[in-house]
Amino acid sequence: MPASAPTHPVIPELIRLLGPDAVLTDPQELRVYECDGFPIAKGLPTAVIFPRDTVQVAQAVGIITRHNLQVIPRGSGTGLAGGAVAYGSGVIVCTSRMTRIESIDLDNRVAVVQAGVLNTALSDAILHSGLRFSPDPSSQRASTIGGNAATNAGGINTLKHGVTTNHVLGVEFVTAQGEIVQTRATGLYDGVGPDLPALLCGSEGILGILTRIWCRLVPIPRHFRTMYAVFNDSQAACRSVADVIAAGLVPASMEMMDGQMVRVVEEAFHYGFPTDAQALLLIEIDGVERTLDGQLQQVVSICKHNGACDIQHCSDPTRRAELWSARKRAFGAIGRLARSYCTQDACLPRSALAKAIKEITEIGRRFGITLSNVFHAGDGNVHPILLFDEDNPDEVQNTLRCSEEILEYCITLGGTITGEHGVGVEKLHLMPKLFSPQTLRTFTDIKTALDPGHHINDGKLIPSDTLHIELMQPATPRSPGGAMVIG
């Protein structure tokens, strides 16, 4: 332990349990953990620990809660709402060394993995079998299956193949009391008792620390048609999406990029997108080979009917991989435009998509914020990306206010405030606009049932008394190691 390490009494105990190489206390190293993918709210943990198995997690939780510190579960920290950050104090329990794929049962299509296994690591390990773990968030090369489950991550193929909760057959988790809870799963459906896997999926780490996941494995689609359609008008692109669904087609993916995003992605990755596009739809159909041309033709007709000015197919596997890689790295490319960006996330009834995209652009304009869109159009899951400079407090505040207005607008359309990124700390203040006091109280009751002392990730996802993060105040200047804005 470096001489300068903090001397909180929890630390020697954790070192005794886990060994010195599994306990991070150096303030400089802790900076890596001061935020996740939501750059606006930061805070240093007391320590970060790296247990290797469930029992270590359970024992560590016992130690941390005895010291009355918060336990903050974290996978790879790719979350986008501040859910995996210790604001002020607390010990981050990082699953990044829990990377064992424990069993693979190809006959029954179930893999059991430790929570820290990377999303693509599982699919890579079973590639030979023709099966895969289906959830494919853009972060999938970096994010853990435990994190995918905790945020109920979506992805590009969600439209046809479902979100993470649809692919989690069972979970093991450690409660705030350090108890290990496990449900069993054998296959397609056989949940017994209150559906703990579904409850833990999307609970953003407030109910317990996921330590082990029973993953459903599904056949890798072998045949595809991949295309993109260029539009001079984002409204027309949105209408095409609604029309494809109305025609009874279920593409694996229908993704949309607005003109600015197309240009940024093209500059970064040189895929060959037309840089004068106002909107681009990326569509992939998978399934039985001999049906695909017919389906593709239908999609093409619909896009043309809605005024698509250019439609390109790509049947070459390499080109196809490049196309989706370009899409998945769009968030990275946007970094070329501004120091910081905030990826918003809302869900809308699909029929409201065209109207909403127009109004969201208008809201951005009113706030003077550069705003790009790249999103899961088929799911009605929009991702306006707001560009700003996180070191400029006025821009931070403006970004937060603009985000709020966008999300409130989505609520008025019958939408919700997150599709896949979660609530974290970012959207806490909007929860009362989406849910009645009775429903919020029920959320809290469930939290309290599993974590009576509110020791695990308290103050995320549902409002709590123990953590107040007032994002929308004049920001205080950043001081090294201090949380940026904590009320």
Next chain:
Amino acid sequence: MPASAPTHPVIPELIRLLGPDAVLTDPQELRVYECDGFPIAKGLPTAVIFPRDTVQVAQAVGIITRHNLQVIPRGSGTGLAGGAVAYGSGVIVCTSRMTRIESIDLDNRVAVVQAGVLNTALSDAILHSGLRFSPDPSSQRASTIGGNAATNAGGINTLKHGVTTNHVLGVEFVTAQGEIVQTRATGLYDGVGPDLPALLCGSEGILGILTRIWCRLVPIPRHFRTMYAVFNDSQAACRSVADVIAAGLVPASMEMMDGQMVRVVEEAFHYGFPTDAQALLLIEIDGVERTLDGQLQQVVSICKHNGACDIQHCSDPTRRAELWSARKRAFGAIGRLARSYCTQDACLPRSALAKAIKEITEIGRRFGITLSNVFHAGDGNVHPILLFDEDNPDEVQNTLRCSEEILEYCITLGGTITGEHGVGVEKLHLMPKLFSPQTLRTFTDIKTALDPGHHINDGKLIPSDTLHIELMQPATPRSPGGAMVIG
């Protein structure tokens, strides 16, 4: 109110709230509600009420719990595990008058219904649209959508299309405190906060009374191939099921009937099944027309390879409807063989199916119990049906012991004790064999969070202190209006 009605003080209050025609108190009429589809454990309620909307449910719950009586939610009472029965006392809140389809949004494919809407009533109401509510339990003409959700009902097309929880986008429910809790849903995925819809689905009425469901609507498959394959050996039929899945095919349904069930169904419905079959597989493939013949051919080859002695296709829609009707009414047909039957329900890893069917038959033989099988083979969800006479206490006890041995055997194979029928009171004693004390405690903690006084359907699904039903004791003689066996 008839002069002979019980005079529990809750009754006049409920009549004041709901009107006399919505409160059943006549002991003879209450007999209709003394059990559900599990005939072994019976008990009369104090009263049965028929609220018409959520507010009435909430107000009634307030009255019932003030009198310290149990609140027992009930749809159509088609459950198979005693979950909708008041043992000794308690007021049954029956949703059978809550039958309003409140809205249908075809564009976004969501229907909002009151919990008492019958499963088929919703699909019938939208038939013109080409959409349907997918869950299709055999009881679907009688069972309510609220009941389907509360038990997380499966069905014949579950293999491809999923169980009820996969088709519930949002729920409204009344808590034991009489509060109305609601989640919103707009489409494919946008759950925010702990996943209450998933938690309520399959919770068997212990967490609250479902009053309103947001139902996902999906396109009705338009093209089919339906076939049955006859086997001289149930092992070969089971192997065919595993081989079809291993080949990467996902039929809508793969159902199996053993020889005895084939004969009973044939005698009842005269479909034309060969009465010398040892096992029959009913298989349906749905999807894009031009792929179906190819898939069918693959399934046929697999069945032949496993020794199917006769394979019949049926492309005629009327014959197809008759076939599935015969399958769905198999449970009814079995009534010809014995006064009573107990439909067991367990899930198994699909790879263990052949072995398990053999052993289950052997267990039945050891107990001297006539046992038939009709089940969702593709899902690994077995339904051995045990025949007995409910008025013969020795037979009741023998049936219970045989059931227990079957379920314990399924647990040893890595299976679970219910696939779709639930735990109710029937399988309470097996819960500790499936779950650790920590997991069971977590279930109870969640129950207590939503129902601190344990007023709603307590003692079902998870063991509780307030209700002890000792099914496996020498049965006491039945007395009119008394519970058969209550400890």
